[in-house]
Amino acid sequence: MVANLILEWTIMAQSYGQLAKNHVGFWQVLFQSVSQMGPGLSAVSGLTAAASFAAGAMPLAIILALIASLLGANTLIQFAKKISSAGGYYAFVAHGSGPRMGIFTGWIYLLYQGINAPAMILFFGFLLRSVLDMGLGMNLPRWTWWPFALAAAGFVWYISYKGIKPSLRYSMVAGLIEFVVFVILGTVLVEKAGPHNTFAPFLPASSPRGWAGVGMAMVFGLFSFAGYGAAAPLGEEAKNPKKTISRAVFLAVLIVGIYYVFIGYASTVGWGLNKMSSYASLPLPLMTMAQKDLGPLWFWLVAILVINGTLACITAIHNAQVRVLYALGRDRLVVPERLGQTHAVHRSPFQAIHFQSVINILVVSLVGFWLGSFAGFVFLGELMTLSTLMVHIFANFSLTRYYKRLGEFRVLVHGIIPALATVLYLFPIYFTVYPVPNFPDNIPPYVVGAWIIMGGILLVRIFKQSPDRIQNAGLITGDTSEEITG
Template sequence: MSELTGLPETKTSQSGLQKNSLNWKHVTVLSLAGCGPAASIALNLQFMGQFAGISLVLAFLLVWPAILLLMNSLAQFSRHIHTAGGLYSYNLRTWGAKFGFVYGWVFLGAYMVLSAAGFAVFGGWLSEWLGSQFQVIIPWWLITLAAVAVVTALSIRGVTESMRTSLILVGFSVLVILVLALWILFTGGDSVSPGLSIEPLLPSGAGAAGWSGIGLAMSYAVLSHAGIEEGTTLAEEVKDPRRNVSKGLWLVALILPAFYILISYAMVHGYGIANIDAFGQDPAPLQTIAMHYWGEVGLGVVVIAAIVSILGFSQAGFLAGTRVLYTLGRDHVLPQWIGRSSIRKTPANASMVMGAITILLGVPLALVTGPFQVWGYFGFLIGIAFLISYIVTNVALIVYTRRIGVFSWWKHGVPAGAAALIFAYPLYRTVWPLPPGEYAVLPLVYIGWVVLGILLMAYTRAKRPEVLVRMMSEESKF
């Protein structure tokens, strides 16, 4: 098909994505950008403080082993399966076409929601900042539309250009937040409880909420890492994917959780351990801290860092979702033209579809609730989706490696099983008991999306059984 219209293309343009165009650094950048480290600090710490008090730092610490173990599972998978589908391909090859069909549907939905929420929040933050600082009034939705259009164009042009943009966005935002954290720690923190304390690392810091609150905070800690697997979707474009995908993933697993622990500790310390109740109720604790320690100018720098980080993870989620779309189209789960690459060997058709879906999901809801509240709803839903996805993928590694005859208890069994168990705890605390208000509906939304995927799979199996056969045959080529 042509790059824009979906009409028939030449054979060359349908030959897949550009091989050997990326390296392990690109895997690292996409996974880091997918998490949006500065954006996660800006968006998630408030909720974690509400649930776990100062023990929000402990929540990040407890999640770190699970992230390391998850990266081990993805690294082990990447040694055997090298496709743009990432976790979708891993589970398809493990569980078969029927399960893989539904998993791909659910996994794609998570990336769509991640991208939609990210771009809506980006528009809201930038619009508010321009209005408050420069009295420049631009509707948030116009900024969101423009950002989606630019990211879509970059995706059509090529992943290398997109990665360069992501590297700049991630590097700047992480550096600013890291400098702020170190400034707080070396200048002594708040005057109410000066000096460093181990309280944020103890369960008692959660107060009456106890381990239940820590479990809920862990779900947002996992949400802060959601997207860390996105580097796996570059496998078809990475040189020597067996080695370089694994290398890129391990680097992220080592540095990103450590960053979150350091920054969250500094934020709690800087706000004041005695003021943690106010921290949990503050709609923007990062901005409050930045204003207190750096003044108006520093606040502006921190807000810019958060904004570009939000754009960075939105773009990374967009790129990863595009490649899952592309893979599902190539497997004929979705219309075939989505899975055809352009003459430049980029997923152009999938990029345009992802752009349209991002707008249709994010903008209407944000017009009703406001762009900032979209993250509250969508973020909660994303957390559920990724927790379940990570649990299933860890179990899949055990099944897959036993099937192909390379299973090792110490490489596959124990690490993957432990990761699944750790992720199961915050999932349990997230859905039981159901949270109050409209948040109680969101687990049902997830279940409804799964049921819709099952019904679609059943219809496909009855009317187009060749699709399920083709899914496995296509994946076997990679």
């Protein structure tokens, strides 16, 4: 029976068209995760937000966020050893907790990644307008973020449509250049600090609010690590995916984490340990410091890299999202069936790319003109936070069930570590609902709740009309070699 189901769905996958197997190597997969974390972007945004709470102890908060992210990455790594699927977390949870939970997870993941790209496109519009104002004193009208954002959306559509390899090659080259220049900038800042270099940034006493400030800063540190799971949806296109995805995710978190700690430390001693309370008062303090301490050439170098890195980040987000849309469309679930088609030449999920590109433009335009480019970015960021943490919690729970069913359960990696990661993820969720934030920050929990209710209604409808579709949700993987139960 199981063999017949696998054969039937494998034939259906071939009729829909498959993604190009064995098409991308380890380094390209690695930079898919690195690019979505946006190391240059986070250096001028996420770390700045962390400094607003921890001040001089910001590097300590980043270290703690690195530890938490490594714990969370364990879940993806353990799943990737067994499952290769474009569905990513959708397929992982389906294998671990059953098709119904898999569909729920895929639905919530659609919200996370579906607004992730528009959020970063909004930030790109804000960033480019701000850079032109700061660097050239152009004083552009406030609405000029919109054409910049549309240009970014068009760029990402084109490079994704041409296939995964060109877009990953772009992400890899952009990421390497970004790393090198920011490390040089950090090294210069550390050298210029001279006798002011100290171990104090790694002590909670350097935060005016002590451990409370460090804890809040850690939340924003975790935001900077969001995206390391972007490698998972490349499971059907990567060479030797069950090893490649695991290694890429671990190294992405570790390398970017060390980079964040170094840049955080360099920013702290470069700005001045006792002056860090004013660090977050500027919109782009690291770029301001590059201009002040190293001259306008460095300002423009950093600005260009952050702009370029933001485009690479959006590209990585888009690549991950459209592959989940492709997997759900291929499984005939939640989204239109045609999204499960691939391009005859480029082997890219072109229908999903077109669909997501339209969503990007609509969300960017509606939210951007409602709240403004930066406030809209923050609003969508809150939605992303709630939805992605829920996806990771479902995955943590499913990992334990999955390995118990296989008879390969190990207490530490399949039990304790996922449980610790879940506890850490509940921390920021708590602060998104209590105390009740001001408008519009109080809206995201209701949006996520409404999205979950919609998913439940769709699930019931699918079950009544075609129960076999739920039974086989997430079944198609890169090797279609495993039965799903639950």
